[in-house]
Amino acid sequence: MTLLSLLNRVGAARGCRYTSHASFTIFCLRDNINIKRRPTPVGELQFSLNVADTYRQYCATAYQPLHDMGSVDNPSLAGIQLPTIKLDTTLTELYKRASPKNENTRLGMVFCGVNSGLDLNPDFPRNTKYLYQDSPFNTVPRKELSRRNHELKRSLAMKYLSLIPQRDAFIAGPSPVIMFNMNQSPSTVAHDREEASTTLSVLEPSQRPNLIFCPGPSKIPMKEHGIDKITYKIVADGLESYPLTHSLETHWMLNSKAGLARSGLPTPKCDIISVKGYPPTSPKSCCEACRSDKRANDLTFIPVTCTGPRGQWLKTQSSKILSAISSRSVPFVIKNQQVFGGAGTWVVTSQEQKDDLLSDFESPDGPLRKLLSQVTAENHHMDPAAIIISSMVSNPIGDYGLTFFVNENGEHIFLAASEQMIDGNNAWVGSTIVYSRQKALYEKFQELIRRTAEFVSKHGYVGPVGIDVLETEKEGETETHTGEETKFHVVDLNVRTSGSLALPLLKGHFTGRGLDCASSFGITVKGTREEFVRKWKTEFEEGRMFVLSWYEDREEGSSIADVVVGAKDEKGLSGMIERVREGSEEVVF
Structure with a gap:
């Protein structure tokens, strides 16, 4: 029997699991990591350190019991009895059902977002191949997209x-x-771990994930945690070296706006303005303006003063896109090829808005120049800088978010159809789920869901999918890209987990309390998680509200979070959301 086997036999009775790495045996006992150095010719050195001081590759192991870390047992929340939350099902269960042949595959899940404008930290550089145009990329001036912008x-x-x-x-x-x-x-590593662990501690123990912290995508400890494959939410350049459930390039294509237009699904008629080629030379061999660019380590940028072939290429491609926008009559919708977080879409309903859009796109620091500057020999075949000009859906009478899980045989598991919530002023205040309507809504959209599942399955994708659908009163009221006449128009396709995916999995939690409606949304608040929970103590204790994610910015004294709320009916839900909104700095659905 090896030393590691013996340690695991002894540790099993204490809820511990031991792993070996390099010349150390590393094991976890509650919040401490103890490290015992293997024997050396001069003897044996023993020492133990606190987790915050020892973190380099590991911060928490897959085997550490989260229930010892969370808010349920947090003494600072004395007097508050948070209910245990049990999900109807989990992503783990859905993946096993979707792919029986991979039932014994240990999937590691990566749910992070990415950025193409600047590095998130030294271990998580910006995407340069698989481009995403989130809000900072499109709106923040290039000079601020710098690694010095802490x-x-x-x-x-x-x-x-x-x-x-x-x-x-x-x-x-x-x-x-x-x-x-x-x-x-060390302090940030400990804080990251505490925030995530506290959030997940309210879950029923058998449904809690095994958290594995590491510095960045290139340093995932696959072997140490017995991970066979990675499944992911958003394509990160650093994931290319791992065994994956599906191709990065295929996934990027499935989520692209041009990919949706070419899918055969009933999406509004659109024009895809493609970009030809890529800048024909490197900055160093282009011109003096490019060679003297002192910000070469930040966002790639072809300067306005470029007199060489890079500048000429950008001018030619820009003119083609700007001409297409100029000749289009309003109303219309402009979209980047690949967006994230609600960015990269411009709805143009008047000539004034069109003029503003053209001015923004033509500006020396606008989104078009930034985007074209990122096209390279490595990524140009994916057409990452294409612009999609789409017709607007005429007189929509319904706006739905459909979520489902696609199996390897192309079949699907329906999860939910969420609906818009409109207040007394006809203003949109969020997406909600009404559990009692789900059967009728599934029957309404079953064929569209079937077609979408079949499309993504043909490309080898297994996993969660979301589609945004606008409904019109009459068939053919809005022309589709395929020419078919329909009432249902797919305006977005998200081949990944959606922000509201938790809602259908919480049906039993809410309906068991007599709550037929629920909503999840993001907030920004002053203060801490504890202060927020105490403010809404009754709602939390009754299971009508809980935290889905939380991160306290200790430097600013504020927090960002996602919360879930439930109510008996839509009126009650609307009132509860409004009360949360009044006490928050910002609410984002």
């Missing part, structure tokens, strides 16, 4: 590396979920 990097890292992954980890089930730290300082 405030912007920290803000994005909180959202992309903690808030979004926590939200999806909540529904992951007992699988390894890989999280990436904001940075490698």
Whole structure:
């Protein structure tokens, strides 16, 4: 019997699991990591350190019991009895049902967001091959998209590396979920771990994920945690070297706007303005303006003053796109090829808005120049800088978000159809789910869901999918890209977990309490998680509200979060959301 086997036999009775790495045996006992050095010719050195001081490759193991870390047992929340939340099913269970041949495959799940504008931290560089045009990429001036912009990097890292992954980890089930730290300082490493663990501690123990923290995508400890394959939410350049459930390039294509237009699904008629080729030479061999660019380590940028072949290429491609926009009559919708977080879409309903859009696109620091500057020999075949000009759906009477899980045989598991919530002023206030309507809504959209599942399955994808659908009163009221006449128009296709995916998996939790409606949304609040929970103590204790993800910015004294609320009916839900909104700095659905 090896030393490691013996340690695991002894440790099993204490809820521990031991792993070996390099010249150390590493094992976890509650919140401490003890390290025992293997014998050396001069004897044996023993020492133990606190987890915050020892973290380099590991921050939490897949085997550490989360229930010892969370808010349920947190003494600072004394007097508050949080209910245990049990999901109807989890992503782990759905993946096993979807692919029986991979039932014994240990999937590691990566739910982080990505950025193509700047590095999130030194271990998580910006995407340069698989481009995404999120809000900072499109709106932040190039001079601010710098590794020296610590405030912007920290803000994005909180959202992309903690808030979004926590939200999806909540529904992951007992699988390894890989999280990436904001940075490698001991205090931040400990804080990242505490925030995620506290969020997940309210889950029924058998449904809690196994958190694995590491510095970045290139440093995922696959062998150490027995991970066979990685499944992921958003394509990150750094994932290319791992065994994956599906191709990065295929996944990027399935989520692209041109991919949707060519899918055969009933999407509004559109024009795809493609970009030909890529900048024909490197900055160093182009011209003096390119050679003297002092920001070469930040976002790639072809300067306005470029007089060489790079500048000429950009001018030619820009003119083609701007001409297409100029000749299009309003109303219309402009979309980037690949967007994330609700960015990269411009709805143009008047000549004034069109003029503003053209002015923005033509500006020296606008989204078009930034985007074209990122086209390379490595990625140009994916047409990452294409612009899609789409017709608007005429007189929509319904707006739905459909979520389902695609099996390897092309069949699907319906999860939910969410609906818009409209207030008394006809203003949109969020997407909600009404559990009692799900059967009727599935019957309404079953054929569209079937077609979508068949499309993504043909490309080898197995996993969660979301589609946004606008309904018109009459068939053919809006022309589709395929020419078919329909009432249902797919305006977005998200081949990944959606922000509201938790809602259908919480049906039993809410309906068991007599609550037929629920909504999840993001908030920004002053103060801490504890202060927020105490403010809504009754709602939390009754299971009508809970935290889906939370990250406290201790430098600013504020927090960003996703919360879930439930109510008996839509009126009650609307009132509850409004009360949360009044006490928050910002509400994002």
